[in-house]
Amino acid sequence: MEVQHLLSGFCSTPMVQNPKTQFFARLPSSSSTASTYFGQSHKWVSFKACPCNSQRALSRIECRSSTERSGVIASSDSEDLGNGIRRKKLAVFVSGGGSNFRSIHEACIRGSIHGDIVVLVTNKQGCGGADYARDKGLPVVLFPKTKKEPDGISPIDLVAVLRGLEVDFVLLAGYLQLIPVELIQAYPRSIVNIHPSLLPAFGGKGNYGMRVHKAVIASGARYTGPTIHFVDEHYDTGRILAQRVVPVHANDTAEELAARVLREEHRLYVEVIAALCEERIFWREDGVPIIRSKENPNEYS
Ligand code: GRF
Numbered sequence: 119m120e121v122q123h124l125l126s127g128f129c130s131t132p133m134v135q136n137p138k139t140q141f142f143a144r145l146p147s148s149s150s151t152a153s154t155y156f157g158q159s160h161k162w163v164s165f166k167a168c169p170c171n172s173q174r175a176l177s178r179i180e181c182r183s184s185t186e187r188s189g190v191i192a193s194s195d196s197e198d199l200g201n202g203i204r205r206k207k208l209a210v211f212v213s214g215g216g217s218n219f220r221s222i223h224e225a226c227i228r229g230s231i232h233g234d235i236v237v238l239v240t241n242k243q244g245c246g247g248a249d250y251a252r253d254k255g256l257p258v259v260l261f262p263k264t265k266k267e268p269d270g271i272s273p274i275d276l277v278a279v280l281r282g283l284e285v286d287f288v289l290l291a292g293y294l295q296l297i298p299v300e301l302i303q304a305y306p307r308s309i310v311n312i313h314p315s316l317l318p319a320f321g322g323k324g325n326y327g328m329r330v331h332k333a334v335i336a337s338g339a340r341y342t343g344p345t346i347h348f349v350d351e352h353y354d355t356g357r358i359l360a361q362r363v364v365p366v367h368a369n370d371t372a373e374e375l376a377a378r379v380l381r382e383e384h385r386l387y388v389e390v391i392a393a394l395c396e397e398r399i400f401w402r403e404d405g406v407p408i409i410r411s412k413e414n415p416n417e418y419s
Contacts, residue, residue: 203396209280232396317347
């Protein structure tokens, strides 16, 4: 697919047979215009290069439509915090249940985050996070293309979609695939991930889910907790942005520990995304990102 076409415009069509020329997103099937995409039954339809609309204008309509119909306060470029900081557009990447995604979405709705989720990206179309997004009328994009998920899109098309939706930040929330270099280069210092241990301990390829908590318990570590870090080309090695300490109890099972860490993940991720959207992240000369306190602008963590 030619990215030029993606950037020039989208229009919806019913389920198509030729995934080579089109990419897929989870949207209602009965719609023929962007303004009627949401709030109806869902089935696979595609976005397709279309000369009839400006993609930029259309993507705005899609986002507004999705948020309005799901009860979210619609975003607007002119809406700011009173200091000229506009609301940010967020893409969330999920492979599983999506409890972090839900808590981020809820925080956007209640106004704790100065931004809106405009798309959910997943490598598993049937995962809980994707179901939640569909239920809320949020666009779902399948990435990457694999044997199991042949409707998935390529890295270049993913970048085009995110650009088309004017995404400011990419938030990984339990997304179990390596992020392609095309996306990392397109979004410098704008992709963050949450990991359920105090990195650099218990990170890296294969360290995900319950494996992390089992390894923490087996190590005898007395403290663990979530880490939020910027994303580079490798697993869990990007610059650390925030951490929160959680105690490991002597008789913890991995499940009990995971639940305790997850509660803290939900709080920490929302706080950090709020800081990102309010432009309170600063970069030290040595390349370490730090967060300016909202309450006390002279204080950083
Ligand atoms: C979380 O533990 C997160 O740290 C890790 O994957 C898990 C996702 O959980 N990256 P959920 O899908 O948000 O419930």
